Amino acid sequence: MIKLLFSVCFLFSLPLIAQKITLSGEVRDSLLTPLTSANIIAKPKDLNQNLSFTVTDDKGRYLLKLDKNKVYTISISFMGYEQINHEIKLTKNTKKDFFLSEAKNQLDEVVIDMPMILKKDTIVYNTKYFVTGEERKLKNILRKLPGVEVEKNGDIIVRGKKVTKLLVEGKKFFGGGTKLAVENIPADAVKKVVVLDNYNEVAFLKKFSDSDEMAMNIELKEDKKRFVFGDLQTGKGNKDYYKTHANLFYYSPKTNINFIGNLNNIAEQTFTIKDYLNFSGGINAVFNGNFNYHNRDFSQFIEPQDILSSKQYFNAINITKTTSNKMDISGYAIFSHSISENFTQNLNEYSFFTENRESRNEINNLLGIGKLNMDYNPSFEEQWYIRTQIKKNKNSRTNFISSEVNNNINNINTNNKSKAWYTNQNIEWHKKQSQNHTFSSTINYTYDNDSPTSFWSTSQPILQGLIPVDLLQDNFTLQQLKENEKHHLHTVFKDFWTINNENHIYSTIGNTYQNEKFISKDSQILDDGSENDFGLFEFNNSTDFKLNDFFIGLHYKWRRGIFTFKQGVYIHRYNWQVKQETSLSNKKWVFLPDFSLKIEFNKSKKLQLNYNLKSNFSDVSKLADKFLLKSYNSLFRGNETLENELFHNLGVRYSRLSLFRGLLFTASANYSKKIMGFRNAVKFDGVNQLLTLQMAENPSEDWRLNSTIRKRINKVRYKLSGNYFNSKYLQNIDNIDVINENQNYSFNIGAETLFDDFPNIEAGFKSSLGNFTSNNSPSRFTVSEPYLDIKYDFLKSFLFLFDYRHYSYQNKSQSLKNTYNISNASISYKKEDSPWSFKIDVQNLFNTQFKQSNAFSEYLISDTKTYILPRIFMFSIGYNL
Template sequence: MRRYLLSVLILFALIIQANAQQKVTFSGEVRDAGGAALEFANVLAIDTVSKKMASFAVTNQQGAFKLSLEKDKVYNIKVSFIGFLPFERVFKATESNTVPFAIQLSLDAQNLGDVEVVSEMPVLIQGDTITYKTEVFTQGNERKLGEVLEALPGFEVDDEGGVKIQGKSVDKVLVDGKEFFEGDTKLATKNLPANVVDKVQVLQNYNDIGPLSGVNSSEQIALNIQLREDKKNILFGDIQAGAGPEERYLGHLNSFFYNAKTNINLIADANNIGQLAFTMNDYFRFTGGFGSFARGAGSSFQVTSSSLGIPMAERNNAKSLKNELGALNYNFAPNRKWNISGFAIGSSVDNTMGSVSNRTYILQPNADTEVLTSEQRVKSSSGLFKVGLKYTPNSNLQVDYNAFGRMANIQNFDTQNSTFSNQSNDISGTTSQEPYSIEQQLRAFWAQSQNNIFSLEGSYQRQVQDPTYNLINSGQPFASLIPMTGASPYDLTQLKEVTTNKQEAAFNYYRVLNKTNHVNLKIGNTYSSQTLSSSMFEKQSDGSMNSFTQPNLVNLVDYTFEDYYAGLLYKTKLDNLVLTPSLNLHRYKINADQNNASEGFDKTLLLPALSAQYKFRSSHSLNLVYNVAAQFTDIQNYAEGLMVRSYNSLFRGNANLMNSLYHTVNLNYFNFNMYNFFNIYGG
């Protein structure tokens, strides 16, 4: 055994040594004619045989670079920097050089001849913006934007279309400066054709609110996809179609139009092979609404939403799938002051899934096992839309209005057979609902001067959920709790409706004290009014109805949530350290009326937060975030009458629920070095 392990270790060491010998490092320094180091110069190694880029580097502050090359191959080393003559030299990678190779770039216009100074580089770094010239890194056989991004140094694209740059997730995608479907990375990476992309810009600390640019310390990263000039002012796109056995089919259409004033994107998809053009990640991004103003002050009140029928099934857990999607995104700027944008998304789903599960109830005397055979069918049609207006008469004022809506018609059919303790029950459950929601938001941002900035924001949301659940069971369901009088098969129906009206308002004042200090004073309010009603009835074999009026089987609840808050934030910069402490004072009032009784509470909370960031350099930082957050539930967890969730599950709320407090500490380290592409991040 020891000999075997020794042999494996020796073989492993030889493999490592062989691999190490196959790579050599070419290091160098780039300077101007005066000997000054040139930072951010681009260095490329082109394989002279394949004519493809083999390695790439960007010089550091000392003008140094390193290239990892295959041994004994011949490369054309190219160095470029804006305003200088390009440098080229053929180099054979025989061994790593111990003394950096000296490269001098010239500005001497008298010796230009037919050579032009460099006006465009593969990678250009300007402040918080990094621009990649994509044709330098791609092979020409890429089909979609995602494949282009994967070829760029420092980029990662996952299977769902999510993008990371230098270990940080991309929050938004723009095309020629305009949002592409709310900035959704998946729709962009999976649908934009590769051959239309000219450049990719990484916008760090992205902020789309001009008046707040000096005081809003955004950590967002956005991608701006710059199109080739020959792809503007024309309609372009692609079509995919396929067919197979068992009447399988696939159809996908992408169509795009861009010019200086108008952007239009159309995506259509229909298939029955389980390919999801619109995933749950997309669903949550698009249906998330506008977000709560109070969340930034440490308070959270989340309204429970019903599913809108976005397809859940993948190819590995479905019996049959039929998904259809149509999505339109538009952006129109009639002049420099006005911008109109929005999207409309329609989805139709008809999916059938099946499963067989075994459940052992270990608390039963005999540890009985239930065998459950299930088939679920989901039929739904749903729609999402958003309309946005933005008015920016100058760089100091921005006013915008947004309306967001969602609606659906959903039917879920569950057919099950449960075998338990030698008893067999046939179960049929049907849920139908037509939920809808509409949200509106109005915001204004005004920089009265460089030192005084104001913002006023307001929103209103109305949401209605109306699920009806019908349960047919050969055995009497919940016999000890629901007094059904009919005979098998038992037919039980539950009606439920939840209506929500929620409004928010927030005012912020930013005072810039000097270049390294500013304060932010905020006041705001959240008010939510909800009603919930539910009832049950039994359908007899003769068609008559038996309604249950027992207090524990009926809900009629009125619930209000109020939050009034004021906060103070102070931001200071001490050399490389940025500290942002804040305090938010909240006054809450919660009340629930049900069963001829009123329950609720008033509470005052002081919620602190602290953000600390130490920057070693622009792409090397250590971040600490601590905050205390108060979270409150909505009406559905307060209703004390029983509600049926499935054939074997009941739920009831608790009118005495209080809020929860969360203490959160996040410590994140990030380091990316373009000199040697060393990348480490964690937290």
Template sequence: MILYFLNVNRINYKMIRLFAILLFLNSLVAFSQGYVFTGVVSDDASKPLESANVIAKPIQEKASLKFAVADNKGRYKLELEKNVAYEITVSYIGYIEEVFILESSSDIIAHDFHLKETGENLKEIVIKHEFKPIIVKKDTLVFDVNSFANGNERKMKEILEKLPGVEVDKKGIVTVQGKKVTKMLVEGKSFFGGGSRLAVENIPADALDKIEVIDHFNEVGFMKQVSDSDDLAMNVKLKEDKKKFVFGDVEAGAEVGAGDNGFYLAHIALFYYSPKTNVSFIGDANTIGKSTFTFDDLMRFGGGVSSFLSGRKSLSNLSSFSNDNTDVLKNKSQFGAFNFSHDLSAKLSVSGFGIFSKALMTSRIENNIEYLSNTAIAFEDKDRNAKNRAVLGVGNVKLDYSPSNKEKWYYNGQYQSSTNDLESVLNSTTNLGISTFETINKADNISVKQYVEWHKSYNNSNTTTFVINQAYNKITPINNWFTNEPFLQGLIPMEKDDNYTLNQIKKTEANSIDMLFKHYWIINNANHLYTVVANNHEYSAFQTSEKQILTDGSINDFSDKGFGNNIKYKLNDAYIGLEYKFRVGKWVNKPGLYFHGYHLNAIQNDNDHTVTKTLFQPQWNSDYEFNKSETLSFTYKLENRFPEVNQLADKYTLEFYNTVFKGNALLENEKYHTANLRYSKMNSYRGIIWNAMLNYSKKTKVIRNEVELDGINQFNTPVMTDNPETNIGFNGSFSKRIYRFNLKLNTRLSWFEYSQKLNNITTINKRDSQDIGLVFKTAYKKWPDISVGYTKGFSSFSGLTKSHFQTDAITSAFEITILKFWIYKINYDYLKNTYSKNQSNFYDMLDTSIFYQKKNNPFGFQLSVNNLFDVKKKYSNKFSDYMISEQSVYILPRAIMFTVSYKL
């Protein structure tokens, strides 16, 4: 089948649409073979029992088990097969389960259950039926994996995609009912720092027993009632036969067929779990552009900061290590990761991870740019070829000490080192001529972070937390530019030469110490009072130097011509706060009042600039729980943000071949309001899931760059302004299960309005974007897995000029099991960009594979084709305040791979 597709240059997406219609019509025939059985579950006083489990077990063979979960009105709905007898069991904690026998010849289509209380202590209840497809508790969802899997899944990701309300995107980020999973656990222990991608793409599907989703997660049990954590955790429970044994898989593959690109892949994932010791190892080497983890995972690895301290930014730049990058000409990556945890005693445990990553990439990007100033329009065609070498090492260790069940200590230490070397050649063509820029960049980064946490519960009313966090970062990029023509004339003091060589060194060194003490007073079940005393201190040093190295070896130092920054920066934030949490029925509120004493001191050029302010920052959190499956939450904050050290550096800095930046030593704090409204509802009876989030942000004091644009050359400097900036965003989704299908509607809307000063003229700019999408999926174990989605996007910019863009995106996936042991997959993506004057470009990508593995046989074999159409480029369009760009990115060619896997 794959070889047949190799002879096809393009798949007409109309054929895909026709195929989906035929599948739907075929499914309507299958619908006639089943019927819907409904009813209500209540107690003997007719009070609905929300989240009761209803299980229909077929009495005869070759029929599948059915289940449902009662909604807030106690209603349930089962989709049963005709001419099949069922034993329908209803269970609810604290109640005696009830059984109803439905005969195969029965015409009954509804039955109500009235459960009676056991009258026993909950701890003494023995649940006879262990099978519970979904268990809904206050903050926890528990999915039984066997209820949703068909046995053909290879990795955890494929299991999660079949759970109701759970989504996994292409980057491995997991969301549950629209909320992002922020902590990944396996058997209750953090998995590689809690990132999701390493888990979902490496843990074997057949090792999973249950998936627990825990909202408002806090790893300190006695803190959960008071911490108000917004973390969403996912805990993986393993099957018993996977414990105390090494399990995992190994795979290796190489390019076959007519290709001579030398593509290969090798991957190993090994796991060992026991009550006291957990060990995981993941290794990967490939040249097909596959990244093992995401930037989100890397930011977690680069965190090393206590979760009780918010707002501390990491200076580590790790983006080069997370490019899941087929958008390159070549990509050779090597990765190794080791994760462990061990209980040294009943009170002390140690855990940690080590990461090593090395990536070598070759890329080519073309840009057609239109620069829009209020005086003239300039055009530039850019062709950039680059080679990048990025190496990263991270080591992290964490100690967990519990002297008692009312006291907890943590120590976490992390060391991180990275090197990023980049060589690029840029050809720039403008109406003034052609220039060639060769760039060599080398950046060495070092980071050391550590924190201590102490939590203690004195009694049922009083709990305290103390945290101290220290972080050190050092970043030293060295940049060299080589060109045949003078550039940025009038902005940099270059001397005439045959060829031009510029050297730049930037050095940023930062050290921060943050401390926080918080007291939690539980007055009663409806009233809590929290007190906070804290201090954040940061010291930074920022140095830059630029010079021209002439052909005769002499040096043209720019330091005496307004370049060369040397600034020492201190920012101290001492604050106290009071939070009052109260409950009125189902409504929980927590207003907070914080007083911050800010002291900023910046020393540069023998000038000492000091800002001292006392600022009031209120906040409000509010949650309303309609029922276990429907919630509404609201948050509001007034915040202040002070400028970073490079924004205060008041000498010139070369940023790029066409950009010079100069800071502003007189900058003070930005002030902004943020508000968030979130609604979530899951109705299991109707098969409906609603998620909606509205974000609002308004800056009343703003730091924004003023821009002077001359042709393609830019000079930027930040200024304080009272011109407000307003940003509104909305994300929403609605999904509906219709018989054995899932239909989902997604929408993403944003509106951004701000003032921009360009060439001394201030304009009001507006950026709007709207994306609306529809996804149709099959949701039945015995059918092929089919997904077809379409998204329409609109983007517009209004300022000096008006620009409009549209996108049409089609995504589809098909998976079918053939003759029990063969699994065939197709993934197809189509994207069309339409911009002004009805100009457009598009690309479409198709990946396909066939996998063979006999049941209980450890060996598997796969033939796969990536980029079957052998597409050369991907296209995109972008716009900014003064620029419209059409971009073409060269990508990896077609790769035909044969892979052998072995499951331990």
């Protein structure tokens, strides 16, 4: 099937490619100097045809693909120069140069109205030059902009770099994540798309922050700046499947209100783990590296996608209010409730035995997130930010496990209940004190409390010899109560001294105070309801951990031509105390040097090198020196003597973009080596494990290489990407030191057609190879994935979508092989001047029962079958406001 569709795609595109001829040349000024990023538009006389567009490269070169024997008006424009309009009809490949003259008394408004403007760190797209009127959402517009790509997961890539913040009219849209924006903002509301590289929300900090963030700001049309728009959708499927969805947006110059709601039982995720991370907040980039920003990981409570059954309720509201020209108040509230069931089958390979395990989970998650921001700008030289965030979750999970080892079967029921509170208060102050000095300061406080309760029930004894169970019972029930409470207070003050435009000195002083408490109680609930407390057998932890980190830093940054270099050091004074039955105190000085080098050969070719020595301390639960139940077959015992880890981190990134050649190339390499850090130690007693942590020299070393090439030829864009990961780490198994090595190779080769009036097809092949070696015993896994996506807009009102994945999975160590197909399809109808839309879609077209994958951990290699929802047919009706 895949080979046939590849052939159809290739043959279908041949006649269309053959009809195109090339117009190329150079654009220069009156002094024959090449003009970089000049706009060239080819407007066809036939209004039914789409215009062609390009910009000149760093040598002033351009290239257009035009239809043979068609009449075009070629418009060449560049800021500050008179526009040229030239009519042309091509019969063969032609080379033509253009020369622009400086404009006289030209208004900025006229100059700015160009398809695309490139400045040093800014790209402005005027969307009216790229749209055809058939676009439905923001993502449809973005995919037509030169140098912009939208991934299936909602990520936006501009010139090979990921957009990390999305703004609408200069305000963060639902926390700044891209997925909700590209999927929900109507295309007909968008006027301009502005890309801001090295983004900082405080404009006068941009040159100091060394931010690697890229932001995208969506400017709305004038008639959409005070308007209610959005869409409603409801659908009914076979059996009892259903979904409803609502996106409502109100924009005005001073008030923005956005609401998104979703109710479904088809595992359609409105709020994903990536979205959660975008909503989790953070601090300004100038404080990066000054302290480890503590943020409770609530993502574990978000429903997984591969499940047997699901019910999901999601509501989110975001409000931004400009109260004056100095004050903005914004906030959002998110509520998510999901009830789901999943089922997995595992083949787990331990060092000396194999376990067959079946696991069924019933999960009920409640998650709420609220945030309030106040941005106060008393002047252009001073800004205040006050942020308050609250998160709360309530989670219950019932787990049924059947474990078979050496023909012995044990059935275990596990019940977990958890409640967690997290609050964060952050105050930031930024002041441009003078032409030479800029100050930044922050106070950040977090409170985190988690109190889970766990029960393990079985008809057979578990962890025999490791826990003091009463064996004279009909049933064996273990109970665990835990509480983890953390208080973190961070204060930082920075002075940015601008000696001149090419020389800066940055100084930092700060302090981090941590107070963490961990309590655990393990016991056996007897048949008569009484309790067998394990406290007399080195169980039941009560651990207090206090850490004070005082630090100062000094950095020097200079720029010479295409080079920007920054070097410096942070000096930390650590004082910490671990209090349990006994008290352990310690203190030390640690020096952490770092440097960075940026080489900007031109706007399209950049190289960046970064190095730093990092340090971090353990979580309090890993310092608890008594036993702790981890699962039905494992115990953990902490180590109060753990100190701070130290590790080198080195990264290099190169990017090259040529619109003239239609080429994008990016490559990166990262190296990390722990020179002092934690290593895992495990002792086995059959299937049972006793886990702990130890300090060790050079416990791990990691390499990661990534490279991507994208090349456009006529109406086809080709892509080749490759990744390599190598990790070596030391662990102790049954008092024997073992070096494990995990190697993974992967590549993706594909092609995508870019037709305007014909079906667009994306086809490719992904493959990954994993090699895991432990104690000279190798294991090998391969996964192959041919894929195909089809998108076809036809008869002006219909849209057909189809995606297909063929997975071939093989565990060569166990001679296991499995293949399965995942496919979805939909067809929708929406008349251009009608608010109504209709859609039929099929999920899991081939009714695949499960997916298969593998995973490595410190102690086992696991093959997993994850069962998924069956084939679902859905008919939906939508209404656009």
